[in-house]
Amino acid sequence: MLAIKWITKIRAKISAKIFFITLALLLVFTALIYAMLLLFLPNFYYDYKKQKLDDGANQVVEASKSNSLEDVQAAMDKFADNNNISPFLLNSANQIVYIPYVMLQSNSYSTTAVTGSLAVSTPETDDSTSVQKSLKINGVPFTMQYFINIQPLTDISAVLLLFAPYFLLFVVILSFISAYFFSRRTVKPLLRMNMVANKMAQLDFSEELPVKSTDEIGQLSHHLNEMARELEGTLIDLQKVNTQLEAEIAKERAQEETRKQFITAVSHELKSPIASVMGQLEAMIHRVGPYKDRDTYLKRSYETMEQMSALVQDMLEISRIDSHDFERSKTTFDLSAFLSESVAQEQWHPDASKRRIINEITPNIMIYNNQPLVEKAISNVIHNAFQYSQNEDTITVSLDESATGWHFSIYNDAPAIPTEELDKLFDAFYRLEKSGNKETGGSGIGLFITATFLEKSSLSYKLENTKQGVAFHIWQN
Structure with a gap:
């Protein structure tokens, strides 16, 4: 017993x-x-x-x-x-x-x-x-x-x-005692290893095995400790990669949602002018009422088609920028010279000849970026500043350089924009003017294109209200 x-x-x-x-x-x-x-x-x-x-x-x-x-x-x-x-x-x-x-x-x-x-x-x-x-x-x-x-x-x-x-009899007793102490000495560290391995399987790397010998068990303990450290480091890296991947997936989903909304908005924007042109053409064919005057309504139809053509061109340009095979080549160009030339071109327009221009452009500022994208975005901003200002309003254009980068801003005496509307202006086809009149409110795609081009060029931007008007800032640090 x-x-x-x-x-x-x-x-x-x-x-x-x-x-x-x-x-x-x-x-x-x-x-x-x-x-x-x-x-x-x-x-x-x-x-x-x-x-x-x-x-x-x-x-x-x-x-x-x-x-x-x-x-x-x-x-x-x-x-x-x-x-x-x-x-x-x-x-x-x-x-x-x-x-x-x-x-x-x-x-x-x-x-x-x-x-x-x-x-x-x-x-x-x-x-x-x-x-x-x-x-x-x-x-x-x-x-x-x-x-x-x-x-x-x-x-x-x-x-x-x-x-x-x-x-x-002597051998049995001696073997029994030897087997007991040998198995106890062997199994004890193995049981400890098993416990630590179970924790590792549950992604718990807090416990480390003691290394008290240089034999196979000691080497195995050392290797398990190294494996735990490697697995912990790998897990941390995987978590970082997973976080980045989730962010990229969320970004892709947001872009896909934006793309769907853009397609829906484009379809809506094109539907009205197409229906209008088709109605005018059909009325002219059948000489209905005032549409007997074909010259007048042909001119109107042509103007409508011009607006549609410009809209299609803008959409094609956005599609080309969003495509993965678009080559974003960078070059060094004179931003100061481009700003001066763009402001001069806007001033030549008869409706903008009476604007008061304050030129604070520092000459010879060279930047390294995608020239077509940057010039297109800044041209849109300058054009909006002239378009949404009145005669004898003040427009201030400034460009300066710092030790870390450069800063461009354009200000005009336009009425303040409601704060809740500022960020929405960069959405596709969003307009402050709710009537849908293209003459007074535009197509609502200009600032969307501007924001898209600036983001592709890795430039920061901001639209804000000032005490007497509105200012648009673009910079790079």
């Missing part, structure tokens, strides 16, 4: 999946290592023991080259001590001549170098392997023989098998 509660507590605190995977891997690796010991350790030990004995026996053979029995005996004693075996020396009659630390009974035989001998047979058993080495002492052949006991190899395997349950 305690073990079950402990496991439940562990699983509540760490990821069970990582815990059991770690535990399983430790057990599998341990089982493989133990199996390798069972399979390879006995043979490895046998080869090692055999090689060691062979090296010791070769040293005895090497000692026989001195042709001294004492040297051979001393080498055999050392061989026996180092390897815990009992080698013995045989003569050609297969009699034991010498066994380390064993006294043999003295017998006579054919060499003066040997003082005792014992006949021996050397049968091999299942638990041992006999090894013989040939050597000569003073030309007399001898044989050194020893046995390699393979019983310890079987004992090693048996001991390993007997120790297996205890070893398995």
Whole structure:
């Protein structure tokens, strides 16, 4: 029960999946290592023991080259001590001549170098392997023989098998503890990363992971922090782009709405004069009433068509400016000279000859902009100033230059415009004069064209009432 509660507590605190995977891997690796010991350790030990004995026996053979029995005996004693075996020396009659630390009974035989001998047979058993080495002492052949006991190899395997349950229990406990601490140490930062990643998924980048190591987890934490900063920066940029895009879409929609209103207004403006001209022409064809006087009404029809032609030209010019393929080329030109020439042309008109002109134009002011657009807009403003003023009214034209740009203004003694009407004057076909008379109120498109051209040229403008009249300002900073 305690073990079950402990496991439940562990699983509540760490990821069970990582815990059991770690535990399983430790057990599998341990089982493989133990199996390798069972399979390879006995043979490895046998080869090692055999090689060691062979090296010791070769040293005895090497000692026989001195042709001294004492040297051979001393080498055999050392061989026996180092390897815990009992080698013995045989003569050609297969009699034991010498066994380390064993006294043999003295017998006579054919060499003066040997003082005792014992006949021996050397049968091999299942638990041992006999090894013989040939050597000569003073030309007399001898044989050194020893046995390699393979019983310890079987004992090693048996001991390993007997120790297996205890070893398995120890490994299970050790693996369980290791898996617990490893998974806890591994999962804790991963759970923290998961929490931060969930916040990042909800676009919350306020929390940053601590980097306490340089291992894979530390590097992953560092990369997550960098990714959070990059995502936050990208999100801010996207929000800015989205705001700009929304503004552009709103602008496009406003322009589309303006375009629709403009088309509607154009249709209305063209409908009346077309109907008027068609009626006059039809009456002249049938010689109805006063329309028998064709010369008079042909002249009126022609004047009406002229107004329509001028209106169509204005609309075409606006359409050309609004098109995306219009090339807004900029050049440097003399604005002062253009203003002086435009004012002079308006003064030549008979109806404007009595206007009092105050010229405050600073000479030689050069500007860099789209010359046709700027000149057309300013011409409309100057023409309106003369058109909506009376004889002997004052018109003041000024142009000055500053360190950052230039400023143009034109003033006339016209009656004040109602404040609520000032901004509406820049709408297409809007007129202060509500009768619709083109002679007194114009077409209502002049200031719309002016505003369009000035905005395309990136120029600021303002129409305002003054104490005694109206002033129009255009400037660039």
